Amino acid sequence: MSASADVYRVLQVDDEGGQGSSGKRISDLSGPLAQGNFSIFYMSIYQTDFVLVKERRLKQAVQLLQQHDFEFDLESVDQYLGGSPPPMYPSEKDKLSLESDTSLLLEDAFERSVLSDELQCVGLNPHYRSDWAMTVLKILSYPELIKSDEISDGISLIANQHILNLFDSDVIFQDEASQTYRVIQVNLAGSNLDRCGIVWSISHPLAAEAHINLLYLSTYKSANVLVSSEDIGKAEQILTDDFEHFKGMLAELALEPTL
Template sequence: MDLHILDHRLRVISISKNGLVNFTHPLIKLIFLRNRTRCKFFSLTETPENYTVVLDEEGFKELQPSEHLKVESSIWLPLNVASNGNASSSSQAVGVTKIAKSVIAPLAQQHVSVFMLSTYQTDFILVKEKDLSVVISTLEEEFNIYKEVGGESVPMHCQDVPNGLQKNGKEALHPVVIPKNQFCVMSLDPDTLPSIATTLIDVLFYSNSPKEDAANQGLDCIKFFSFSLIDGYISLVMDTEAQRQFPADLLFTSSSGELWRMVRIGGQPLGFDECGIVAQISQPLADSDISAYYISTFSFDHALVSPASHRPRRGHSERNRHAPAPEERSSSQLISDVPSELDDPRLSLQLQWPMVARQQEERLTLCLD
C-alpha cells in the first residue's frame, strides 16, 4: 500500500461558543467563497463545548487573534493511505478500522500522537511535523511513502527528514459515552453548495445559543456537526435532526441511507500530547472487522460505528485521488455486547488494552452511570 504525505501544513484551533460572533465573517468566507481565499484544507466541527477548526496556513491567515481563539502550537501534516492494488486482505472493513493495525497501532507504540479526521471521501491521519521522521521510520517497511511536492508525489525515506521527535505523553484510560442521537455521513456537489447556504449557516451558527449547548451536555443527545471542504470535496457529518433541515435531493450518501452511533471518548479534554487514544478504540474494532469513522476535535474524540451489518460506507461518488475505490462496510456487531445496549444513552465504556504489543490481551468493561 501507499502512504501519502499531503501538501498541506495544518493548524488545529478552537473557537469558543461565546466568541463565535467574532469569526462568522472569515468562516463564511472559507466555506462559501473559495475564489476569495487560497485555503485548500478546511474543516469545522461543532461540539457542545466549542468549534474545532482544522485548516491550512492560508486559511489560518483569515482568523484574527482573539481571547476566544485557542491555537494548538504544532504544525500538523495530513497522511492518507491508498491501496496500490497489490495488497490482499480478507477484511471488508474500511475507514480507521482498516488502518488500525498497519498505521495507528505502530505509531502509538512509538509514542506518536495522531489527530484523526474521517470524511465521506477518505480518512486523514494528522501527525505533528516534528514527528515525521519517526512516522516514516515506523511505517516505511509496510508502506511505499510519498510526499506531495508541487503536485507531484516524491518518494520519502527516513534519512530525508531530520529527527525531532519529543516523546509524547503516555496513554491513559478514558471514559466513553454513547449519546442517543444517530448520525449520517454525507457529501454534496460543490456546485450546489450555494443552494444550501442559508440552511448551513443556520445549522452551524444559529441553531443553539451557548447557554442551550451547555445545558444539553449532560442530556441523552449531543450537538455534533462537521463540515469539511478539502481539495474541492465536501463532507458533512450530522445527526438525523439536522439532516431533516436540508433538501434530501442535494445531499448524497450510501444507497442504504446508513445511520451511525457515536462513541465519544474522554471525560476531560484530551489534549494533544497523549498517544494511543485512537488505537484504544480502533484496534478492537479492527479485531472484529468493524468499520468506523473517527473525528478528533480540540477537546474530545468521536468514533462513529454502525450497528447495522454489511452496509456500504461510500457510494460511487468516491473522488479523493489517493483514496481506495468504494468499499463495503461490514458491521456484524459492535464491540462485544454493545449493540444490545446502545439504546441506553447512559452507557459508558472503560477501555483497557495497553498498546505495547499486538499479542497483549484486550479487556472491555461495560458499566452504567
C-alpha cells in the same frame, strides 16, 4: 480557549475500500504510528480519511509509514518534505519517563458514554457551492434561522436525519446501502494533543479483533467512535467488559517526544 503551539499537517488517505473497510484502515494506519510514539488526530469523512500529525514530525511519520509498506504520492513527498528525516524514536530513558508522566495525567480522569442520536455520513454536491456555506453556518451558529427548504454542498457531513432533511436530496451523495451510526464517545482528561496511541488503542479491539467496522473523529478532548447502529450493543459491550484494561492501556500511553 486552549490552542496548540504546534502546526498540524494533513495526510490524505486514498483507499478504494471506502467506508466499508474504514475500521481496518484506521487500525492499520494508527498501529505503526502508535508504536513510533506519534500523536495523531484521525478524521473519517464520506470521501476519504485524514491523518493529522505535527509538522515538526511529518517527515518522520511519512518515513515510518513507508517502512510499513504504505505508498505516498512521490510528487507530494518531494514538494513538501525534501531532505532526510531526523531519527524517529526517543531514547528508552526518555520513553519510560514520558510514560510515567502520562499515567499521572490519565488515572481515573476520563469516561465513556454512548450518544443517543443516530447519524449518517454523506457527501455534498460541489455544484451547489453558493448555497452550502450559509446553511452550514446557520447549523453551527444560528440554528433558529434554519428553514426546512434550504440546501447545501461541497463538504462531508456526519449528522442526524433532521439535519440532513435541511438539504435537497439532489445535493447529497449517499451510498445506496447507507447505514446509520451511533457514537461511542471517550472523554479524555484534558488535551490529547501529545498522547500517542489513542486512536489505535480504541480502534484495534473493535476493528481488528471483533471485526466491527467504524469511523473515527478525533477532537481536542475526546475520541468519537462511530459504529453501525446494528453493532452498537456489541461494540459497547466490548469496551464495557474490557474497560478497566482499556483504561490501563490509555494510562500507559507515552507522550510524544518534543524533539
